[in-house]
Amino acid sequence: MTAVMTPATSLDCHAHVAPDVTSKQLESLGEVHVLAVTRTLKEAARVARRRDSKLTWGLGVHPGSSEAQSQYDPREFRYLLPRFALVGEIGLDRRGSRTRQHEILSDVLAACADQPVLLSLHSTGRVREVLDVMATYPHPGFILHWFLASAEEVAHAAALGAYFSVNTAMSDEAISQMPRDRVLPETDFPAKSVRARVPGATAALEDRLATLWGTDAAGARAELWRNMKALATRSGAVERLSSSLTGVLMQV
Secondary structure (H helix, E strand, C coil): CCCCCCCCCEEEEEEECCCCCCHHHHHCCCCEEEEEECCCHHHHHHHCCCCCCCEEEEECCCCCCHHHHHCCCHHHHHHHHHHCCEEEEEECCCCCCHHHHHHHHHHHHHHHCCCCCEEEEECCCCHHHHHHHHHHCCCCCEEEECCCCCHHHHHHHHHCCCEEEECCCCCHHHHHCCCHHHEEECCCCCCHHHCCCCCCCCHHHHHHHHHHHCCCHHHHHHHHHHHHHHHHHHHCHHHCCCHHHHHHHCCC
16 A cells, blocks of 8 residues: 655645745745735736745735736736736625626636646635636636535535635535535635635645544645545646646645
8 A cells, every 4th residue: 555645845826925025934834835815917917927935926916905906907918828827816795896707707717728837816705706706717727716505506516626725714514515625725814714824825724624533643644635636637737837836746
């Protein structure tokens, strides 16, 4: 029997990192890999050519950002898209124009239809609408970030193929509704309620999941990485991921 290896690297599937973060600051994070979402196309353009071993940068249009919504350009999005393995943060939010958010999310998902990417989706206040859009524009790389929904909506999302990035600000009940083989860790740094002091600080979450899943922290981490590997493979995003990240995925 092949031994199961637990990576020394912690995984964070949704965090906000400043586009001018320095190499020294990243080194201070320790053994981590972070999916670093952006809020605007302007921010994404600043990081498009960065190659940081501890980060996978995202191409984002945050639905709760008036700047992101007003400045969205479909041509610029499509120009930037081939440079990214991650699209996020995108989605719908209770703040702002429902019509404009739907226009942008529909355009983003149409552009991503045949692209080997992961997609980190925001759904605050508009869960059912996000699920409807996902059904209209299916993709194998969906990750629902901080998904607060009913058990029925979680089941619907899972049926659409979604994965779920969870954090310590979520209740045990909310996390337990999600299929164990679809759960991924996040901090949503710098979200205060998660209490992660830096991106990648998911040890407390691993402990929570270990208790919920009847294993230990090492077992929980290994399972989270296996989930990430499955998602990266099925979405095709593994083709665009950095060698540092794929190196960890090969261990699990």
